[in-house]
Amino acid sequence: MITGELKSKIDKLWEEFWTGGITNPLTVIEQITFLMYARLLDMNERRDEKKAERSGQSFNRRFGSHQQSARWESFRHLPAEQMYKVVKDEVFPHFKDVAGEGSLFAEFMKDAQLMIQKPTLLVKAVNMLSELPLQESDMKGDLYEYLLSKLTTAGISGQFRTPRHIIRAIVEMLDPEATHRIADPACGTGGFLATTYEYLLEKYSSEDGVITDTVTNEKGEEVEQKIYLGDLLREHRHHVDTDMFHGFDFDSTMLRIAAMNLVMHGISHPDIHYQDTLSQRFSERFPKAAKDGFDLILANPPFKGALDEEDVDPALLRIVKTKKTELLFVALIMRMLKMGGRSATIVPDGVLFGSSRAHQELRKHLVEDNQLEAVISLPSGVFKPYAGVSTAILIFTKGGETDYVWFYDVKADGRSLDDKRQEIEENDLPDLIEQFKMRDKSVALTEANDRSGKCFWVGKRDIEQNKYDLSLGRYKEHHYEPEEYEHPKEILKRLRGVEAEIDQELKVLEEML
Amino acid sequence: MSTVKARLGDIAPARPLRKTSLDPEKIVWHLNLDQVKAQSGEILEKERGPAKEAGSSTHLFDCQHVLYSKLRPYLNKVVLPDELGVATTELVPMLPDPERIDRRYLAHYLRSRRFVDWVSQQVAGAKMPRVSMKVFWEHEIPLPRLDEQKRIATILDKSDALRRKRQQAIELTDQLLRSMFLELFGDPVTNPKGWPVRELGSVTQCQLGKMLSQKSKSGQNPRKYLRNANVRWGAFDLSEVLQMDFSESERAKFSLRDGDLLVCEGGEVGRCSIWRNELEECYFQKALHRVRVQSPLTPEYLQEYFYWMSKLGGFSKSVSQVTFSHLTSEKLKRLPVPIPSPGLLAQFSEIFIKIDSQKQKLNKHSDDLKYFSDSLSSQFFQIR
Numbered sequence: 074m075i076t077g078e079l080k081s082k083i084d085k086l087w088e089e090f091w092t093g094g095i096t097n098p099l100t101v102i103e104q105i106t107f108l109m110y111a112r113l114l115d116m117n118e119r120r121d122e123k124k125a126e127r128s129g130q131s132f133n134r135r136f137g138s139h140q141q142s143a144r145w146e147s148f149r150h151l152p153a154e155q156m157y158k159v160v161k162d163e164v165f166p167h168f169k170d171v172a173g174e175g176s177l178f179a180e181f182m183k184d185a186q187l188m189i190q191k192p193t194l195l196v197k198a199v200n201m202l203s204e205l206p207l208q209e210s211d212m213k214g215d216l217y218e219y220l221l222s223k224l225t226t227a228g229i230s231g232q233f234r235t236p237r238h239i240i241r242a243i244v245e246m247l248d249p250e251a252t253h254r255i256a257d258p259a260c261g262t263g264g265f266l267a268t269t270y271e272y273l274l275e276k277y278s279s280e281d282g283v284i285t286d287t288v289t290n291e292k293g294e295e296v297e298q299k300i301y302l303g304d305l306l307r308e309h310r311h312h313v314d315t316d317m318f319h320g321f322d323f324d325s326t327m328l329r330i331a332a333m334n335l336v337m338h339g340i341s342h343p344d345i346h347y348q349d350t351l352s353q354r355f356s357e358r359f360p361k362a363a364k365d366g367f368d369l370i371l372a373n374p375p376f377k378g379a380l381d382e383e384d385v386d387p388a389l390l391r392i393v394k395t396k397k398t399e400l401l402f403v404a405l406i407m408r409m410l411k412m413g414g415r416s417a418t419i420v421p422d423g424v425l426f427g428s429s430r431a432h433q434e435l436r437k438h439l440v441e442d443n444q445l446e447a448v449i450s451l452p453s454g455v456f457k458p459y460a461g462v463s464t465a466i467l468i469f470t471k472g473g474e475t476d477y478v479w480f481y482d483v484k485a486d487g488r489s490l491d492d493k494r495q496e497i498e499e500n501d502l503p504d505l506i507e508q509f510k511m512r513d514k515s516v517a518l519t520e521a522n523d524r525s526g527k528c529f530w531v532g533k534r535d536i537e538q539n540k541y542d543l544s545l546g547r548y549k550e551h552h553y554e555p556e557e558y559e560h561p562k563e564i565l566k567r568l569r570g571v572e573a574e575i576d577q578e579l580k581v582l583e584e585m586l
Numbered sequence: 587m588s589t590v591k592a593r594l595g596d597i598a599p600a601r602p603l604r605k606t607s608l609d610p611e612k613i614v615w616h617l618n619l620d621q622v623k624a625q626s627g628e629i630l631e632k633e634r635g636p637a638k639e640a641g642s643s644t645h646l647f648d649c650q651h652v653l654y655s656k657l658r659p660y661l662n663k664v665v666l667p668d669e670l671g672v673a674t675t676e677l678v679p680m681l682p683d684p685e686r687i688d689r690r691y692l693a694h695y696l697r698s699r700r701f702v703d704w705v706s707q708q709v710a711g712a713k714m715p716r717v718s719m720k721v722f723w724e725h726e727i728p729l730p731r732l733d734e735q736k737r738i739a740t741i742l743d744k745s746d747a748l749r750r751k752r753q754q755a756i757e758l759t760d761q762l763l764r765s766m767f768l769e770l771f772g773d774p775v776t777n778p779k780g781w782p783v784r785e786l787g788s789v790t791q792c793q794l795g796k797m798l799s800q801k802s803k804s805g806q807n808p809r810k811y812l813r814n815a816n817v818r819w820g821a822f823d824l825s826e827v828l829q830m831d832f833s834e835s836e837r838a839k840f841s842l843r844d845g846d847l848l849v850c851e852g853g854e855v856g857r858c859s860i861w862r863n864e865l866e867e868c869y870f871q872k873a874l875h876r877v878r879v880q881s882p883l884t885p886e887y888l889q890e891y892f893y894w895m896s897k898l899g900g901f902s903k904s905v906s907q908v909t910f911s912h913l914t915s916e917k918l919k920r921l922p923v924p925i926p927s928p929g930l931l932a933q934f935s936e937i938f939i940k941i942d943s944q945k946q947k948l949n950k951h952s953d954d955l956k957y958f959s960d961s962l963s964s965q966f967f968q969i970r
Contacts, residue, residue: 205633468616553775555773555775555776556764556894558764558768560759560765563767564758564761564762567758568755568758568759568762571754571758572710574751575752575755576749578748579742579748582748583747585741
């Protein structure tokens with residue numbers, strides 16, 4: 074968690090961009106990302122220089138001898154006009170040279186363009202960024218996430234940032250392991266992957282690996298926070314850094330942000346690629362990812378967006394013949410999973426009950442040839458202010474056959490379901506996680522399986538008979554409690570009583586006037 | 587007779603209690619505007635909590651005050667608190683001078699129709715109109731002798747009490763009807779008397795109304811039609827009846843006749859009322875179903891049947907849960923309806939009509955009482 078003071082610093086930085094004329098939140102984040110990157114490059118260079126001084130070993134320099142002026146520390150004190158010139162003509166072009174190193178992350182930064190027009194705005198931004206504690210590894214991720222939380226408009230292709238508390242609930246339910254290979258085929262800002270990493274740090278921290286600290290939040294209250302060092306993750310470090318997290322997206326701005334997000338969280342070489350995962354090129358370029366590649370896939374794929382059918386991978390069309398991206402993504406995820414691999418995917422409600430042939434086929438495949446574990450209905454409004462769609466989380470395991478599906482009805486997620494999304498008390502998510510972990514299939518056929526409750530089991534046969542309809546409303550039962558009335562004679566007696574009183578009162582009034 | 591007058595600002599200025607005198611841990615009444623019923627100033631619910639939890643824009647009052655809502659004055663929210671509490675600053679804490687003005691007299695005055703009409707003109711702000719307090723405090727209230735004020739207040743209290751009793755009686759007639767229904771037929775969902783059950787579509791004619799479109803507003807053959815907003819429970823609100831075009835064939839298809847039941851398709855699903863030719867020639871829109879009853883079923887029985895289904899949860903299985911609830915015509919036609927014996931149905935209709943006519947009378951009386959109370963207050967408070 075980051076402190077209230079830090080949040081207000083970021084808020085201020087945001088405002089500076091806004092008043093400086095850059096109002097597209099994506100552009101703001103991208104520009105800040107580039108500047109952060111410039112600072113990180115210099116920080117890492119200095120770290121390596123110090124190391125080299127001590128050990129006497131040389132290292133691959135990021136800045137050549139003629140490029141020293143492009144280092145953060147050397148330009149950050151320059152006067153506005155001069156700084157602007159250096160950043161524009163040296164710092165940004167320098168990103169291209171660094172990309173030659175071959176790191177994927179550096180690769181994303183090479184096309185960076187300075188969109189800031191006013192030298193004064195640049196100076197303000199550079200000063201503010203210099204104050205951010207980018208050297209503190211446990212805070213950087215939160216800091217960047219906070220920045221991302223300001224993304225309140227959807228991207229061009231309708232992508233939006235999945236709320237982090239929803240992601241967190243999903244990750245907790247699926248409980249990833251340090252040995253897993255994890256993917257998100259439409260990763261956006263990388264929320265699922267970053268949150269998974271945070272979760273792993275917590276899960277793989279010994280008692281000594283938890284530091285308790287007190288910080289001041291934005292309300293000025295002192296709150297306790299825990300920092301998880303993830304010390305038990307050390308033996309998996311190489312896997313975590315290089316082969317655990319895989320993300321794909323076809324929006325290069327989003328990708329840059331995702332890559333930065335993961336690096337800021339502490340994953341040194343996240344495997345993030347510019348790729349439309351629905352196209353045939355995906356199987357060609359990343360055969361290992363496109364089929365049987367992952368233990369875990371967490372995704373909130375785009376629900377809308379036009380598609381060229383010719384462009385769609387025929388292998389997916391064989392599973393479900395459709396142009397609808399939300400259906401294709403479910404098919405894609407099933408394909409990308411290893412046998413026995415699991416997924417939690419957010420889908421619009423239409424996927425659950427749509428009556429087209431494609432819808433029914435996909436659901437049949439999901440139920441008959443895979444283990445559909447759970448359907449978690451989310452209230453419409455969890456994606457506000459981006460979209461008001463009603464959605465659900467599908468949790469399934471590749472292969473096998475479904476016997477019973479667990480349904481849960483989330484009515485509240487701890488935020489108001491309007492555009493403001495203010496925190497409120499009602500929150501089903503903690504209960505959801507607990508119930509999911511405790512769910513017990515053996516009650517499916519007993520009285521204890523109360524279909525009018527918050528969660529319940531539905532057998533495959535029942536689902537099959539309903540054309541594989543997976544909407545919760547189809548199976549949820551409502552308790553009917555008949556109203557009781559007094560006997561008519563009793564009511565009549567009371568009515569007469571009231572009438573008598575009225576009569577009496579009228580008389581009294583008459584006398585008073 | 588000339589009456590003494592006094593400025594509101596002099597005789598009952600805003601004077602909250604001092605908060606510093608209060609123990610912050612003390613549990614007190616927390617009042618906000620939502621908890622005050624419009625037009626009567628009744629308190630709908632009382633919340634309590636430690637005094638320290640009150641926000642900064644609140645003030646302290648007790649049973650000496652009259653709380654006057656300056657927000658949307660036409661809602662006529664004047665509260666006579668009966669204990670210590672904190673309230674939002676929208677409720678002005680007027681402290682009447684007990685030597686010169688009776689607290690209840692002041693409240694009745696502020697609630698009187700003529701004062702409300704006047705003060706509703708003295709507002710600023712379009713979205714959240716507030717009384718401009720400067721004008722309010724300048725307003726002069728007639729001040730008879732204190733004992734006369736008390737007499738007026740007592741009479742008006744009595745007249746208010748009468749109206750509440752009348753309302754209570756009206757509610758009892760509704761209960762009587764429901765109870766009669768239950769007595770004769772049993773709960774239509776659980777059907778304890780074991781009546782044969784049929785689908786609604788097989789024992790009535792169901793017809794969904796005409797779809798409203800741009801085309802139908804061209805002004806050719808405009809006719810009145812009913813929409814969702816016109817249908818209340820067991821009554822029609824005909825204060826605003828719209829028109830659209832109905833061709834000859836549509837007029838045949840969407841006509842209304844005495845005894846047709848009009849049922850809401852969306853919104854409060856199943857809300858319905860029996861058409862008694864309240865308007866001469868009238869049709870209906872797609873938001874409504876027309877259920878035309880065939881013997882031995884009666885519209886009275888069906889209206890109450892829908893009340894049970896809709897109000898008491900009998901529908902939940904038939905209404906689609908996706909997006910918002912609708913009772914499509916397919917679902918309407920498949921509703922299971924217990925069919926009681928013709929004798930009982932006729933008996934119920936007879937009782938229904940009696941109770942209904944009684945209710946009409948009571949409603950009329952209620953209106954009379956309102957008129958009576960307005961006339962009393964206008965007589966007491968000569969406002970120019």
